[in-house]
Every structure is written in C-alpha cells, then in structure tokens.
Amino acid sequence: MSVLLDISKMDMVFPTPKGPFTALKGVDLKIKKGEFVSLIGHSGCGKSTVLNVVAGLYQATTGGVVLNGKEVNEPGPERAVVFQNHSLLPWLTAYENVELAVSQVFGKEKSKAETKEWIEHNLQLVHMDHAMHKRPDEISGGMKQRVGIARALAMQPDVLLMDEPFGALDALTRAHMQDSLMEIQNELNNTVIMITHDVDEAVLLSDRIVMMTNGPAATIGEILDVKLERPRHRLALAEDPEYNRLRSEVLKFLYEKQRKVEPINKAVKVVQETTEDAA
Amino acid sequence: MSTATSLVKKIEESIEIPSFAQALIMKSVQLVGIPLAGILVFMLLWSTAAQNIDTSLGKFPGPTAVWEQFGNLYNEHVTSREKESAFYERQEIRNAKRVEADPDYVPKVRAYTGKETFLDQIVTSLVTVMSGFLAAAIIAIPLGIAVGLNKTLNTAVNPIIQIFKPVSPLAWLPLVTMVVSALYVTPDPTIPKAFLNSMITVTLCCLWPMVINTSVGVASIDSDLVNVSRVLRLPAIKHVQKIVLPASIPMIFTGMRLSLGIAWMVLIAAEMLAQNPGLGKFVWDEFQNGSSDSLSRIMAAVVVIGFIGFLLDRVMLQVQRFVSWDKASAAR
Ligand SMILES: Nc1ncnc2c1ncn2[C@@H]1O[C@H](COP(=O)(O)OP(=O)(O)O)[C@@H](O)[C@H]1O
Ligand SMILES: [Mg+2]
Numbered sequence: 001m002s003v004l005l006d007i008s009k010m011d012m013v014f015p016t017p018k019g020p021f022t023a024l025k026g027v028d029l030k031i032k033k034g035e036f037v038s039l040i041g042h043s044g045c046g047k048s049t050v051l052n053v054v055a056g057l058y059q060a061t062t063g064g065v066v067l068n069g070k071e072v073n074e075p076g077p078e079r080a081v082v083f084q085n086h087s088l089l090p091w092l093t094a095y096e097n098v099e100l101a102v103s104q105v106f107g108k109e110k111s112k113a114e115t116k117e118w119i120e121h122n123l124q125l126v127h128m129d130h131a132m133h134k135r136p137d138e139i140s141g142g143m144k145q146r147v148g149i150a151r152a153l154a155m156q157p158d159v160l161l162m163d164e165p166f167g168a169l170d171a172l173t174r175a176h177m178q179d180s181l182m183e184i185q186n187e188l189n190n191t192v193i194m195i196t197h198d199v200d201e202a203v204l205l206s207d208r209i210v211m212m213t214n215g216p217a218a219t220i221g222e223i224l225d226v227k228l229e230r231p232r233h234r235l236a237l238a239e240d241p242e243y244n245r246l247r248s249e250v251l252k253f254l255y256e257k258q259r260k261v262e263p264i265n266k267a268v269k270v271v272q273e274t275t276e277d278a279a
Numbered sequence: 280m281s282t283a284t285s286l287v288k289k290i291e292e293s294i295e296i297p298s299f300a301q302a303l304i305m306k307s308v309q310l311v312g313i314p315l316a317g318i319l320v321f322m323l324l325w326s327t328a329a330q331n332i333d334t335s336l337g338k339f340p341g342p343t344a345v346w347e348q349f350g351n352l353y354n355e356h357v358t359s360r361e362k363e364s365a366f367y368e369r370q371e372i373r374n375a376k377r378v379e380a381d382p383d384y385v386p387k388v389r390a391y392t393g394k395e396t397f398l399d400q401i402v403t404s405l406v407t408v409m410s411g412f413l414a415a416a417i418i419a420i421p422l423g424i425a426v427g428l429n430k431t432l433n434t435a436v437n438p439i440i441q442i443f444k445p446v447s448p449l450a451w452l453p454l455v456t457m458v459v460s461a462l463y464v465t466p467d468p469t470i471p472k473a474f475l476n477s478m479i480t481v482t483l484c485c486l487w488p489m490v491i492n493t494s495v496g497v498a499s500i501d502s503d504l505v506n507v508s509r510v511l512r513l514p515a516i517k518h519v520q521k522i523v524l525p526a527s528i529p530m531i532f533t534g535m536r537l538s539l540g541i542a543w544m545v546l547i548a549a550e551m552l553a554q555n556p557g558l559g560k561f562v563w564d565e566f567q568n569g570s571s572d573s574l575s576r577i578m579a580a581v582v583v584i585g586f587i588g589f590l591l592d593r594v595m596l597q598v599q600r601f602v603s604w605d606k607a608s609a610a611r
Contacts, residue, residue: 055506055510056509057506057509057510074509074512075506075509075510075512076510076512077510077511077512079510080510081506081507081510083503083506083507085503087501087503087504087506087507089504089507089521089522089525089526090604090605091525091526091528091604091605100511100521101511104511104512104513104517105511135604155511
C-alpha cells in the first residue's frame with residue numbers, strides 16, 4: 001500500500017520569553033492508508049506538538065507534512081481531531097454537535113434526510129444513539145468522548161488524529177472505549193494516529209507503535225511493529241507471549257532507555273537557585 | 280419509671296411533625312423570616328434616627344411619613360387622570376356642538392397639558408433607561424466581540440475604554456446637551472431633547488462594562504473549541520454565530536447586568552440635570568419646592584428607585600436564565 005501521510009524532517013521551535021525552545025528535531029514518519037499508529041512517550045516530550053502540526057493547528061518551523069500528495073498548512077476536516085477533553089460545544093446536544101460538523105463538511109452534498117441518517121449512523125457506531133439529544137453536561141466523561149469520536153468519524157477524514165482520547169477516563173471506561181474503537185476500526189479501517197501514555201492501549205490497538213525520545217529536541221526513538229492477529233481480545237492477549245514481548249519492549253524503551261529525570265530533583269534545584277538568588 | 284418514659288415517648292410520637300414539613304418550615308423561616316427581621320430592624324433604626332434629625336423642612340421623614348406619601352402620590356395620579364379624561368370629554372362635547380352648528384368646521388383636538396404624575400415619571404424613567412441601555416448594548420456587544428477576537432484591536436481600544444469608563448455622567452451631560460441641540464434641529468421634535476440628553480448620557484456611561492465583559496468572555500473561550508472551529512473550517516461569520524457568541528453568553532450577561540445597574544444610577548442624575556420628566560426630575564422638583572412634604576416625597580422616590588433597580592436586575596437574570604445554556608452561571 002502507498003504512503004498516505006508523510007511527515008518529513010519536521011522541526012518545531014517555539015518562541016518563548018526565555019528564547020527559542022526546540023521541542024521537536026527531525027521527526028520523520030510515513031504512514032500507510034488504513035494503518036493505526038500510536039505515539040507514545042513521556043509527558044511533555046512533544047507528542048501533542050507532532051499531532052497539532054499534522055492537524056495544521058501548528059506550523060512546523062522546518063520540514064512538514066504531506067497528505068495525499070498535498071502539503072498541509074492549515075487545519076481541515078480531512079484531518080479530524082479528537083481532543084483529550086472531548087471539546088464538545090456545551091450548549092449543543094450530542095446530535096447537534098455532530099450535526100455542526102456534518103453540515104459544515106458535507107453541506108449541500110447531502111439532503112436533509114441523508115444528513116440526519118448520517119449523524120444517527122455515526123452516533124450508533126459509538127453506541128450513543130440512546131442519548132443523542134442529551135447535552136454534554138448530562139452525560140458521563142466516557143460518553144462525551146464517544147460523541148467526540150462520532151463527530152470526528154462523521155467528517156469521513158483521511159486521517160483520524162486522537163490526542164490521548166481516553167486519558168481522562170477511569171480504567172474500566174477506558175477498556176470499554178478501546179473495545180469500541182477496535183470494533184469501529186474493524187468496520188471502517190481508518191488511518192489513525194493516536195497519542196497515548198498507556199502501554200497496554202498502544203499494544204492492543206496499534207499496527208505500529210512510535211516511541212518518542214524525551215525533549216527538548218525530541219524525535220522518534222524506535223518504531224515497533226505490532227503483528228498480532230485481528231480481531232484482538234484483551235483477555236486472550238494477556239497470556240500471548242508476543243503481546244507480552246511487545247509490551248515489555250515499550251516498557252524498556254520508556255523506563256530504561258528514556259528514563260525521565262526525576263522531577264523532584266528539578267524542584268530541589270530550583271529551590272537552591274532561588275535561595276542563591278536571594279543571598 | 281419505665282411507664283413514664285414510654286408515656287413521654289408516646290406523646291412525642293403523637294405530636295411529631297413529619298420531617299418534610301419541618302424542613303419546609305425551616306426553609307421558609309430562612310427565606311422569609313430572616314430578611315423580614317432585617318427589614319424590621321432597619322425600619323426601627325430609621326424611625327428613631329429620623330425623629331432626631333431636624334432639617335429646615337421639618338423632621339426627617341420616618342417610615343410612616345413615607346408610607347403616607349405613597350398613598351398621596353397614588354391619589355394625585357388618580358385625580359390627574361380623572362381631570363384628563365374630563366378635559367377630553369369637555370373638548371369632545373364642545374367640538375361636537377360646533378360641528379353641529381357649522382358642518383364645515385374641522386374640529387381641533389388639543390392635548391391635555393397637565394403635570395406628569397409620579398407614576399408617569401416612573402414610566403418615563405423606565406423608557407429612558409431601557410432605550411439608553413439597549414443603544415449601549417447594540418454598540419457594545421459587537422464591539423466587545425470584535426475586540427475579544429482581535430488582539431491588535433484590543434490593544435488599540437483598551438486605553439480608550441479604561442479612560443472613559445470612570446467618567447461621571449455629570450461630566451458627559453453638558454457635552455451631550457450641546458451636541459444634541461446642535462445636531463437635532465427639528466421644528467417639532469417627536470422625541471424631546473431632554474429625553475435624548477438623558478438617554479445618550481446613560482448610553483455613554485453603561486457602554487463600558489458591556490464592552491469589557493464581552494471582550495473578556497470572547498478572548499477566554501476554551502482554545503479546544505476554537506480548534507474545533509478551525510478543523511471544521513467554519514467561516515468567520517459562522518464561527519462567531521456558532522462558537523463565539525454562545526460561549527461568551529455568560530460573560531455578556533454579567534456585563535449587561537453591571538451595565539443596567541449603572542444605567543439606572545446614571546439616569547437619575549442625568550434626569551435631574553437634563554430636566555427629562557422622570558424620577559430624577561421628580562426628586563429635583565421636590566427639592567426646589569421645599570414644602571413640608573418634600574422630604575418624605577423624595578424619600579418615597581428613593582425607595583421606588585431602589586426597588587426598580589432591584590427589579591431590573593431580577594428581570595435581567597430571568598432573561599439570562601431563558602437565553603443562556605449555562606444554568607450554573609445564571610444561578611446567581
Ligand atoms: N505553544 C507552545 N509554546 C511554547 N512551548 C510549547 C508550546 N506547546 C508545547 N510547548 C512545549 O513543547 C514541549 C512538548 O509539548 P507537548 O507536545 O504538549 O508534549 P506532550 O503532548 O508529549 O505531553 C513541552 O516542553 C511544552 O512545554
Ligand atoms: Mg499532550
């Protein structure tokens with residue numbers, strides 16, 4: 001299969017009050033159509049920055065992103081984003097939230113009846129058809145995230161970008177959501193980039209796991225191919241030797257090769273510096 | 280001993296009030312009883328203080344004197360209305376007679392020119408304050424949205440807002456008066472100048488809180504929601520309509536409530552000076568009048584002014600409850 005999304009030599013330098021801060025340096029990644037790629041790395045390494053550049057919300061300082069042979073330089077619905085905090089419009093119902101996206105993306109292409117059907121279909125896909133007409137403050141965190149996913153799917157994106165979509169959910173809800181996502185993926189076979197900090201989630205869902213080094217000047221450390229049979233079942237996989245090997249590979253990368261400097265030391269250092277300043 | 284305790288228990292059971300009724304009583308005491316007690320204490324303090332203040336117009340009015348004035352003011356209104364209808368009746372009869380005598384006669388209808396009653400003045404004040412406030416809202420909310428969306432515009436406009444915000448209505452009024460007399464020249468003004476003067480002064484004073492609150496509300500929209508709009512490539516107008524406006528409704532209403540409060544305060548001062556026939560003019564006329572009733576009539580006006588100010592805020596809150604999706608911010 002051909003390359004759908006090509007991230008090449010991407011650098012990201014943020015101007016900060018203390019001078020330029022190089023968040024990313026030389027990120028290179030090619031993603032094929034229908035592939036499910038997860039980005040994993042320690043907090044603050046630059047995962048969201050990569051995703052935001054792909055989404056077009058940030059502009060890379062050098063290098064860039066090519067989707068379907070076209071350079072990405074602004075956001076657009078062909079790169080739908082599922083944000084960590086659902087980001088549903090609180091004054092609209094689940095249905096209306098999806099409707100805003102559908103009417104904007106398809107506009108006059110779809111008739112009124114088709115639009116309605118398409119919205120309902122996508123809400124059904126995430127098992128939210130029973131609470132279509134509820135507003136975000138009337139449904140649980142997991143349900144909000146489901147609606148957020150439905151909204152993104154309804155745009156029929158070329159790539160689905162998800163920034164820690166289940167990060168704010170409790171473990172049980174998260175497991176449900178992962179199962180739902182696999183089920184949807186089985187049906188639609190979307191191209192997905194998902195950020196996660198959950199090792200099990202990465203192995204369970206991905207075709208490839210992209211592991212990022214710590215920042216500043218973070219880049220891709222290693223890429224792990226996950227060749228587990230689909231459909232995958234979390235219980236069966238728990239005893240699968242290949243699953244456990246992949247899992248420990250990721251853990252090794254995160255906790256041996258890219259051990260994060262203890263933040264406590266940092267805090268002590270800051271305190272020392274300030275006391276020195278005072279003196 | 281044991282029989283005695285069981286007897287007590289039985290009596291207790293038989294007179295036990297159901298707990299929900301108990302809760303209801305507690306709640307009504309809290310909601311009605313305590314404020315009522317507060318008002319009573321205030322009345323007591325007021326009447327004792329009033330008895331000890333002697334002015335050139337007699338003793339300072341206590342609650343009873345003010346209460347009597349309410350009755351008087353209402354009766355004056357009723358009498359004036361009776362006079363008015365009698366005037367029109369007489370005019371009609373006169374005209375009918377003249378038409379009868381001379382069929383070519385075109386009857387003249389003259390308007391009744393009696394003094395405005397207290398109730399008329401309340402109505403004028405309400406109309407003036409609402410016109411001034413609405414004019415301000417029509418300017419301030421779009422301006423606030425533009426300022427909130429555009430950082431450059433914000434930097435440009437902010438110093439102007441900060442400088443004009445604390446200006447007293449008394450400073451604006453002479454300027455407004457001169458400008459209105461210069462620009463509004465019609466032989467037969469349907470809208471009286473005094474009304475325009477007070478209305479524009481109100482507008483100038485209550486513009487700023489709405490601009491500031493709207494722009495802060497717009498500028499502090501959750502960046503995720505803005506990103507949703509960017510991903511969907513919503514056109515600018517749709518972005519404002521679908522995202523910006525609903526998201527900043529709570530802050531817009533905070534600004535509107537602040538502004539309406541200011542508008543009402545400013546109005547009384549403006550009417551005093553502009554001689555717009557409203558509550559401010561009523562207070563001023565009574566002060567100039569200097570009769571023995573004047574102070575109690577002014578005090579009655581003070582109570583009415585306060586009460587209307589309170590009602591305006593409540594009405595605004597109800598409108599907010601009706602319009603806003605954010606019921607939590609509309610609870611206060
Ligand atoms: N808009 C920005 N301006 C300045 N620095 C930023 C900005 N966005 C992110 N950063 C910095 O870039 C680094 C990577 O951030 P991010 O991509 O959010 O990390 P992650 O998502 O992996 O937790 C962090 O050090 C962060 O402070
Ligand atoms: Mg992040």
